[in-house]
Amino acid sequence: MVFISAQRAFALLLSMFLCVLPLHLQAQNAQHTPLLVEQSLQVVVGSHEDRDRNLAIFEQRGKTDVVPALIQALRFQPDSARLRSTLVSLTGQPDQSWGDWMLWQEEHPEVKPFDGFDIFKARVAQLIDPNFADFLFPGVRHSIRLEEIAWGGVQKDGIPSLDRPGMIPARKADYMHDDDLVFGVSINGDTRAYPLRIMNWHEMFNDVIGGVPVALAYCTLCGSGILYETDLGDGKEPLIFGSSGFLYRSNKLMFDRRTHSLWNQFTGRPVVGTLTGTDLELKTRPVTITNWEQWKAHHPKTTVLDIDTGFRRDYGSGVAYSEYFASPELMFPALVDQSENTAKSYVFVLRIKGREQAWPLSKFRNGQVIEDTIDGQKVILIGDEKTRTVRAYAGNGDVFSLSEKSDYLESNSGRWKITEDALVLSDGRKLKRLPGHISYWFAWNNYSQSGAFAN
Structure with a gap:
């Protein structure tokens, strides 16, 4: 997500809260609102006297059920000594920042x-943006902890999706540089490139490629762009997705415009709202990250996203998120095991039959072929760390190696042409492409360790 500095955002939000909240509280019938909700709201946005009085009540009460609300309050009042001391008193933990409290909360379900708490969460969210009522409201169904949902610093659709964007032939894309990275997609002979320098500002496109309705769900914070089919096969129009403005463990929560349910970008499942609890899981399609030079060389008839998107943004190379991409630090809290890889090391992620595995992109330095097995399925990975490119194919038991001829692999069966759909042997035999994607290590590690893929 691209947003103004945290300190400035929090200061603006807090001033807005102080002006607006009393009107909201007056409009509510107190007898219909749980007392703990009202007291917690006063901690977030009440006067100093109201805040301290309610914190004293919480501390004397001695129960930890108010801790999630206090952690949310700390986001907007990081310098409140009384708030911080109450958290310390109720939990026995040392004083720490909001981000560290969020990590502690993740560790203590x-x-x-x-x-x-759902009422409290909804009220606070609606003060940031009234449109957040589409996502969070009293009694909302959810399969993730509401207390772990964090505001990302923008309003609903504050990062606008590109819906059926204009495409132009490669020869007309004079704004592109050879080393610009693109998301490359090819479906039924329809081959397209979506530059990351543009997608960094939008994080989502909804399009129809080769007759197939798809959405690219791109989370810049976790370095992950996943291509999903959006036709659920229910006879209704395909889903159209947007960016909600909320995060879960430093991963964007996207939403569908039909039901306004929130979806986990990384798993393709609804996690908050009407569709939660169903067996829906979006089908993935292969998507390739590579540089423009290689993509257009392999696909001279490709089209590419028109830089005239209808939005005013600086689409220059390396402009959006330059500081975040260059830093080893996360922007939002998420637990990660760094014993194997650093948090923002790139990995290639592949999921087959409910099983998942990740390979560090560093293993593909100078171009490599890796053969492995997932749940009995042999897989062939062809990658290049420099261009952040990995393609995965189903294996057949052959041993593969790079060919001296570009775009081919050699095996004991012969020479296989590398295409976006399959590895193709000269006699017509094919090994199908598998739909993996690139990600930062922390995102995959967090979800794989929590069992989110299996749920």
Whole structure:
């Protein structure tokens, strides 16, 4: 997500809260609102006297069910000594920042919020943006912890999706540089390139490629662009997705415009809202990251996203997120095991039959072929760390190696041509492409360790 500095955003938000909240509280019938909700709201946006009085009540009460609300309050009042001391008193933990409290909360699912926390969460969200009522409201169904949902610093659609964007022939794309990275997609002979320098500002496109409705869900924070089919096969129009403005463990929560359910970008499943609890899981399609020079060389008839998107943005190479991409630090809290890789090391992620595996992109330095097995399925990975490119194919038991001839592999069966759809032997035999994607290590590690892929 691209947004103004955290300190400035929080200061603006807090001033807005102080002006607006009393009107909201006056409009509510107190007898219909749980007392803990009202007291927690006063901690977030009430006067100093109201805040301190309610914190004293919480501390005397001695129960941890208010801790999730206090952690959210700390986001907007990081310098409140009384708030920080109350958190310390209730949990026995040392004083720490909001981000560290979020990590502690992720590690302690046994700390349950009070009944009515969904009301509290919804009220605070609606003060940031009234349109957030589409996503969070009293009684909303959810399969992830509401207390772990964090505001990303923008409003609903603050990062606008590109819906059926204009495409131009490669020869007319004079704005492109050879080393610009692109998301390359080819479906039923329809071959297209979506430059990351543009997608960094939009994080989502909804399009029809080769007759197939798809959406690219791109989370810049976790370095992951996943191509999903959006036709659910229910006889209704394909889903159209947008960016909600919310995050979960430093991963964007996208939403569909039909039901306004929130979806996990990384798993393709609805996690908050009407569709939560169903067996829906979006089907993935292969997508390739590579540089423009290689993509257009392999696909001279490709089209590419028109830089005239209808939005005013600086689409220059390396402009959006330059500081974040260059830093080893995360922008939002998420637990990660760094014993194997650093948090923002790139990995290639592949999921087959509910099983998942990741390979560090460093293993593809100078171009490599890796053969492996996932749940009994042999896989062939062809990659190049420099261009962040990995393609995966189903294996057949052959041993493969790079060919002296570009775009081919050699095996004991012969020479195989590398295409976006399959490895193709001269006699017509094919090994199908598998739909993997690139990601930062922390994103895959967090979800794989939590069992999110299996749920």
